[in-house]
Amino acid sequence: MASGSRQEVYFATMANQGNVIVQETPKFDLESYIQNYTGPTRFDRLILIGRSSVPLHLDALRAAFAEAKKSHDTGRYREAANYFNLAAPDEAEELFSKSWIDSTDAANSAETKRLEREMKVYKNNLVKESIRMGNEELGRHLESIGDLAGAAEAYGRMRPDVSTPKHIVDMGKHLVSVSMQRKEWSSVIGQLNKITGLQGSDEEKLMQPYVRALSGVALLGQESYEAAARQFLEVDGSSISIAAMTDGLLSANDIAVYGGLLALATMDRTQLQTSVLENSKFRAFLEQEPHIRRAIAQFVNGRYAGCLSILASYRADYMLDLYLHRHVNAIYARIRNKCITNYLVPFSCVTLESMDAAFSKPGESIEAELASMIQKGLVNARIDSINKLVRTAKKNPRVKLHKEALEVVSRFEKSTLDRLRRVNIAEAELEVKNSRKALNAADMSDPFFEMATPVAE
Structure with a gap:
């Protein structure tokens, strides 16, 4: 089968599995990019690129294949081999080693049995610290071979035997690592909340980037974009390597991209200026991704077409x-809607031609998109299709003031009539004597009591 047709079949299969196919060549260099990560996330990122990127899929799958062979996880090795066999069967057949899988599985099984035997000895001796360390070692082994459910169970068994705040933090970090791999975002947030506040001020300051960064990722996974943005913007990485602090899960570039994009999607221009561009904590991250800073600055300065152009290129x-x-499609849609809405704010009438020049590709029109935004209530405007104009509906402050004044007068008239009615009832001796205090109390609580009651001479 020709390489071109094989590639088409491969990506058709990937698309059927729910993967997004990316035709464009990314700006990053694969080898330099993947060096920012360690551990399981490195393999996961390579596999994602191998499933999705048309220009880089073979290089990514080769790297994932080699990365899997460095570990003890035969499941990852088989996964990489399956994808590689679909993309390049001849090369995959040469690289695949059934003997390595058999020997690794045998070694993993033997190590698991050894650690379980040691755990039985520790439990019989009733030494809490030995039991805790035994469960931790077993959990690490199970995590390294891909048994995430078993690893989570082993780490959870550490809980009755922890005796110091450091032990609780270590246990929490292990559980966070497993939950991140399983993408159980609520569990990640729960474990991070347990870690917070368990140590002294110095230790807590050191843990702050870890807690903030991973909380942001978990909130992003739950589509809580505004809360996630605030977490990323509060990460202080001035003197700490983010990759080392997050156990290789994230890089400083990731913090800049996640925080910048989510801030653009959820914050107004004033908040972007104060919380992002003037944020001393976040400035160090923006230096890693200067195009994010440029995009935010363009938005703040009202150059929306420039902002969208920068984002589109990345x-x-x-x-x-x-x-x-x-989340890219949802985040980009929010940013684009904000740009269009803010573009219309200063004008009462705009030509569709000028909006097409700012927001549409050559030969395309924004009219249908703008009509959809109006129907959804995102923009308060009307489209004049005959004259090709967009007319925005502006709120008149004088109308609002007159409306509020009429409401005040109406409430005063009602209160005055109620008071006159009470006076007439009292003069006709028709009132219930026991309720007089209640009536007086009601009068005193009335906002117009002081205005309506005459002052005794």
């Missing part, structure tokens, strides 16, 4: 990010 990169790729 879209392929973000579609290949492990935690961001499922």
Whole structure:
């Protein structure tokens, strides 16, 4: 089968499995990019690129194949081999080693049995610290071979035997690592909340980037974009390596991209200026991704077409990010809607031609998109299709003031009539004597009591 037709079949299969296919070549260099990560996330990122990127899929699958062979996880090795066999069967057949799988599985099984035997000895001796360390070692082994459910169970068994705040933090970090791999975002947030506040001020300051960064990823996974943005913007990485602090899960570039994009999608221009561009904590991250700073500055300065152009040029990169790729379309749609809405604010009437020049590709029109935004209530405007104009509906402050004044007068008239009615009832001796205090109390609570009651001479 020709390489071109084989590639078409491969990506048709990937698309049927629910993967997003990225035709454009990303701006990052694969080898330099993947060096920012360690551990399981490195393999996961390579596999995602191998499933999605047309220009880089073979290089990514080769790297994933080699990465899997460095580990003890035969499941990852088989997964990489399956994808590689679909993309390049001849090369995959040469690289695949059944003997390595058999020997690794045998070694993993023997190590698991050894650790379980040691755990039985520790439990019989009733030494809490030995039991805790035994469960931790067993959990690490199970995590390294891909048994995430068993690893979570082993780490959870550490709980009755922890005796110091450091032990609780270590246990929480292990559980967070497993939950991140399983994409159980609520569990990640729960474990991070347990970690917070358990140590002294110095230790807590050191843990702050870890807690903030992973909380942001978990909130992003739950589509809580505004809360996630605030978490990323509060990460302080001035003196700490984010990759080392997050156990290789994230890089400083990721913090800049996630925080910047989510801030653009959820914050107004004033908040972007104060919380992002003037944020001393976040400035160090923006230096890693200067195009994010430029996009935010363009939006703040009202140059919306420039902002969208910068983001569009990096879209392929973000579609290949492990935690961001499922949210790129929603985030970009929010940013675009904000740009269009803010563009219309200063005008009462805008030509469709000028909006097409700012927001549409050559030969395309924004009219249908704008009509959809109006129907959804995102824009308060009307489209004049005959004259090709967009007329915005402006709120008249004088109308609002007159309406409020009439409401005040109406309430005063009603209160005055109620008071006159009470006076007439009292003069006719028709009132119930026991309720007089209640009536007086009601009068005193009336906002117009002081205005309506005459002052005794």
